[in-house]
Amino acid sequence: MDSQLAIRARGITKCFGDVVALDGVDLHVTQGQIHGLVGPNGAGKTTLLGLLLGLAVADSGRLEILGTPVGRAFEAPGGVAGFLDGPGLYPSLTARQNLAALAALRGDDTRSAGIDDALEQVGLADVAEDRTRGFSLGMRQRLGLAAALLSTPRLLVLDEPCNGLDPAGKKHVHGVLTRLAREGTSVVLSSHRMDDLEALCSEVTILATGRIVFSGPLGKLAAENRELDYRLVTSDPERARRLAAGAPGIHLPDDATGGQGGAVLVVRALVPALDDLVVRLVRDGIALRELRPVFSPLEAAFLALTEQQKTDAEHQETGR
Numbered sequence: 001m002d003s004q005l006a007i008r009a010r011g012i013t014k015c016f017g018d019v020v021a022l023d024g025v026d027l028h029v030t031q032g033q034i035h036g037l038v039g040p041n042g043a044g045k046t047t048l049l050g051l052l053l054g055l056a057v058a059d060s061g062r063l064e065i066l067g068t069p070v071g072r073a074f075e076a077p078g079g080v081a082g083f084l085d086g087p088g089l090y091p092s093l094t095a096r097q098n099l100a101a102l103a104a105l106r107g108d109d110t111r112s113a114g115i116d117d118a119l120e121q122v123g124l125a126d127v128a129e130d131r132t133r134g135f136s137l138g139m140r141q142r143l144g145l146a147a148a149l150l151s152t153p154r155l156l157v158l159d160e161p162c163n164g165l166d167p168a169g170k171k172h173v174h175g176v177l178t179r180l181a182r183e184g185t186s187v188v189l190s191s192h193r194m195d196d197l198e199a200l201c202s203e204v205t206i207l208a209t210g211r212i213v214f215s216g217p218l219g220k221l222a223a224e225n226r227e228l229d230y231r232l233v234t235s236d237p238e239r240a241r242r243l244a245a246g247a248p249g250i251h252l253p254d255d256a257t258g259g260q261g262g263a264v265l266v267v268r269a270l271v272p273a274l275d276d277l278v279v280r281l282v283r284d285g286i287a288l289r290e291l292r293p294v295f296s297p298l299e300a301a302f303l304a305l306t307e308q309q310k311t312d313a314e315h316q317e318t319g320r
């Protein structure tokens with residue numbers, strides 16, 4: 001196997017009864033890469049993460065993790081850490097006791113297991129002696145990450161790690177994941193938050209109904225040549241709207257007045273047509289006060305790709 005690959009998955013299929021959760025999935029994750037997994041509800045993200053964590057086995061296909069083929073046994077491959085559906089914690093124990101219990105279960109010496117360091121890294125040092133019963137979702141997520149750090153993983157698998165995090169918590173988690181990746185740990189995480197994915201990941205895989213609709217660098221996805229919706233705030237919204245309606249390559253979606261009492265104009269266009277519109281507005285004496293995409297390029301690509309996949313599946317079902 002390629003020594004740079006932390007994950008090599010080929011043709012992975014997993015069914016639950018009649019439900020095909022994963023349908024011929026290929027995935028390559030290189031060493032030290034933060035790889036995002038996105039997709040609508042039920043797309044198969046959790047199922048795929050479960051296979052990586054050894055919580056389930058694929059029905060068919062080939063999976064190699066950290067250079068070792070994954071067999072039929074339900075066990076976490078060596079060097080892999082992470083959690084699904086939030087970390088499992090003992091509510092009556094403190095944050096520190098939870099980590100110590102975990103280290104002891106692994107047979108580690110709890111004094112040298114790096115517990116203080118792990119708590120510090122995720123920003124929970126101040127609440128180390130508090131029982132986790134009272135922890136918020138974001139605190140539990142961070143403690144789960146601290147638990148994963150204890151084993152110095154080479155592959156970290158996380159399901160929605162930024163769920164429930166306040167800005168400070170998010171900063172800690174982003175910082176930890178970025179540092180781990182810099183040091184060579186591969187990270188696979190699922191998220192519905194495009195801003196987190198854009199901030200963290202170099203590559204993403206988009207899943208829809210068990211199939212991959214895109215996998216590759218974020219830059220490639222963002223640069224794909226597609227029309228985006230843009231919000232424009234101008235000094236004369238009514239004239240701007242009339243001008244946009246007649247401009248080449250500019251489409252006005254049904255909800256073209258994007259709120260704020262008609263002060264915002266929404267147009268759909270490719271970048272060259274948008275550039276041309278801006279020049280026309282200014283030439284007509286209309287000042288442009290704000291211009292930004294309604295959705296980020298990743299969000300727009302995600303919506304377009306998953307909607308296209310849904311339409312294709314519906315056509316297949318009806319035989320058209």
Ligand SMILES: Nc1ncnc2c1ncn2[C@@H]1O[C@H](COP(=O)(O)OP(=O)(O)OP(=O)(O)O)[C@@H](O)[C@H]1O
Nearest residue numbers: 016019020021039040041042043044045046047048
């Ligand atoms: N244990 C199970 N038994 C039966 N069906 C399951 C099981 N686990 C997952 N599924 C089904 O497999 C499909 C994929 O589910 P999965 O949880 O992997 O999606 P997901 O992308 O993680 O969704 P979400 O974003 O809602 O978490 C869904 O149709 C789901 O109902």
